[in-house]
Amino acid sequence: MWRATNITYPAVEKYLYGLVPRSDPVMREMERYAARHDVPIVGPTVGRLFHLLAQITGAKRIFEMGSAIGYSTMWFAMGAGSGAEVHYADGSADNARRAQEYFLRARLADRIHIHIGMAQEKLAETLGEFDIIFIDVDKQQYPETLRLALPRVRSGGLLLADNTLWSGRAARKAKPRDVHTRGIQQFNRAVYASKELFPVMVPFRDGVTICRKL
Secondary structure, three states: OOOOOOOOOHHHHHHHHHHOOOOOHHHHHHHHHHHHHOOOOOHHHHHHHHHHHHHHHOOOEEEEEOOOOOHHHHHHHHHHOOOOEEEEEEOOHHHHHHHHHHHHHOOOHHHEEEEEOOHHHHHHHOOOOEEEEEEOOOHHHHHHHHHHHHHHEEEEEEEEEEOOOHHHHHHOOOOOOOHHHHHHHHHHHHHHHOOOEEEEEEOOOOOEEEEEEO
């Protein structure tokens, strides 16, 4: 019901998804909606990873850049727990309205702040440092978004990014007009070259990069 990319061997991917416990009713509805309307979501395996990262780092301030219907927002909010401040940012007012309905039904709305507009602009308007920033905007924007987001992550905090294998295209030479693949490739090179980050790319689903700010 979510967008698998066959980065991993298909039988292994099927096995992984088969192990994941069934999502709660609101999550299942979001997964069905995403499948019907071709909305990209991270799916339950990556969602559980985000939940775990929020838990083990004790994250209380999280900013998500590119939130769609709020699926990954929910995982962050559950992992961060009560008293957390999770910022949802998406350019679509329709997405934001739908996400808010899900947050209310899941009883998570009190810890989620909704921003409608360019995620980079909304981050700039929101004061303070964050324990986690998650990048999932248009892929050609990844290098510039990294430049904007990195100073906003606290020392010891995490900078996360989705789609960093980009259906395997990141491993091949990008075509001249393929700005999305080139954006991902530039981002990948930048985080591994950075003296401020310790990155690990996890070949989950479509590639998830986890960076600890030093």
